[in-house]
Structures are given as C-alpha cells and as structure tokens.
Amino acid sequence: MLVWINGAFGAGKSSVTEEVTRAVGEVIVFDPEEVGFHLRTWVPLPASQDFQDLACWRDVVGQTCAAFERHYPSRLLLVPMTVVNDDYRREIFDIIHQSTDDVLHVWLSATRQTLTDRITRQVVWPDDPERDAEVRAWRLAQIDGAMTAERRLGADTVLLPTDDTSPRRLAERILSEAGRRTGRDSRP
Template sequence: MTRTEKPLLVWINGPFGAGKSTVTDELSRAAGEVIVFDPEEVGFHLRTWVPLPASGDFQDLACWRDVVGQTCAAFARHYPSRLLLVPMTVVNDDYRQEIFDIIRKSTDQVLHVWLSVTRQTLADRITHQVIWPDDPERDAEVRAWRLAQIDGAMTAESRLGADTVVLPTDDTRPRQLAERILAEAARRTGKA
C-alpha cells in the first residue's frame, strides 16, 4: 500500500515497551510514502512553554490533546496520499476519544491498533531496554516510571472496544505486525 484515496491515520497504541516504535519503523519501510508523527515530541515542547499539571503528565494538558489532534488533522488534510503513523501510548479513554474526535473532522479513516503483550514479557522488555545509555541515572528513572505504568496499560487494554485492532506481540516479529496492520489498513480503505 503506497497511496490511499482517503487519508488514513494509524494510531499505534499499547504499553510502554510493547514495540510501537519498532513496528512504526517496519511500517515506514514497508508502506512507502508515510508521515510519522510522534505526539511525545509535542509534550516535550509543551513542558518548556507551559506549566505542567500537578500529575507531571503532559497528556493531562488539554492543550497537548488539542495540538496532537489538530496536527494529525492537518496532516490528513494537507498530505492525503500519505499514510500517517502515530505511535503513542494513550491509556485514558476520554483523552483518546477527545483526540480522535478532532482528527475525525478531517478524516474518518482512523485505524486504532493496540499492541498487546503479557505482563511478564512487558516487564522483561522494560527491564532490559536501555533508553539513555549515556545517563544511567535518567535511564533508571525512565525504567522505573515505565514499570509503574504496566497496571494502567493492562487495565486500558481490558476496556478497548470493537473499533480497536488488538495485535499480540509476545511471539510475533515486528515485520509480521507491520504486515497485519497494512492488511487491515488496505481492507479499511478498500485496497484489499
């Protein structure tokens, strides 16, 4: 799949450590013309511009959700022939719905994918992943934070609706996951 008549957005969701970035890289190689938009970057910038909420989580900022939704919608409007890939963990159902409502003003083609992983596999992946190789203290902080997010992600997965494509990742290679996502995208856009 290299082009679509309707702009298609693929939101790749799931716990930290599920493989969102790796699957996004595989999708980018396989799909051709894509735009990869990382909403986390918006959060990093907002931290320098506005005060964070008491939670310290930029997703709790209404302006983060608005900017992310508006940016996705703008990409869909201005680059309709490109597949838009958005790898981002959002476990708050209301926040996800708020963002998707904004996006759907520009395209009704939103494919929500959840990368599912067992608790043990997830804990193992997070424990062995190195995010900040040159800063062991920061790396340990990020690891501890990610491990603390596992319960919330598991609970979020149990609430997913029929509009979400759930893909188990424990024993599936990233390339296979990318192929499944592309097949679902093609089916939804009539390119199957």
C-alpha cells in the first residue's frame, strides 16, 4: 500500500513518517522533494521557481511511486510530500492508480498558530543561517495555500488533526486505516 502523507509545512509529515517507519520496520520512504532537487540541476525551472510546476516532476513522481508498488508490493510505501495543487495531486495519483488502487491519502492538519510555531522553531540549514531564514520565510508564506487546499479535500482523504496529537498516535491511526483498507493489520 502507498500512503501519501500530505499537509502544510510544519504539520508533522517527517515526524509521522519516522514513527510509521519505526513501527513497521520494512518500509520504503520516497521523498518526491529529492526528485525536485535533482530536476533543478537538469532542466530549467519555470518562472515560479517551484519544481512542482514541472510536468516532468509530476510524471517522475507518479511513475516512481507506481514502480515501487509494482516491484515491492509487500512493502508499505510512504510518500511524505506537500502537494496543495489539486490538479497536480490528481495527475500524480492517476499515474499511480494505473498500477495500484491501494493508495491512502492522508492530510495532516494543524492550526495556523501551530504551523507558524513549528516552522519558526525548525532549523533546516544549521550551517547556513541565511539560507535557513529564506526557507523558513518561504514555508511560512505557504501556510495560506495549504489551509485553502485543506478545505477542498474530498472523501478520498483521511484528515488527521496534529495540534495536540503525538506523531506516534498519528502513525497508529494511519496504520490502522491502512490495515482497514487492505484487510491486513499494518500495525506492529
């Protein structure tokens, strides 16, 4: 099963992914952001400077997820990635659904204050304070778009509030939902 862990920056995607990995053990964690980092060195970025606006990023991400599902069907595939553009998410998921229907889309939700606090405290580039400040400012600027995207989510998404819930508890809820959908117990 593929579990796409979505949500705003600061919602807890990385922490929850670590907890699911710790609980299950043999998982594949695929970070589509790494694909974007590589594409930045290979192809010109669009005017937005956002690699998600590259059709090839969406295609590579969808194809990679589908390939992992085909070649490692017994492993849980975790994909922690913020995608707030509904068309982009559909495009990626349409590619994945050509290989599997076992897809769980999870949205980690948090209040604006929680997101702001978490992003402000997070250090991404400890050895480069200027770059760290730029990343922090960019992530803070993305909160509104993520909150708007959250209001558009459909019934195919599991919404999990993270403000007062530990990453471990969120991981348990994700594994429980994955087990319910597949008929297999995904919990340890």
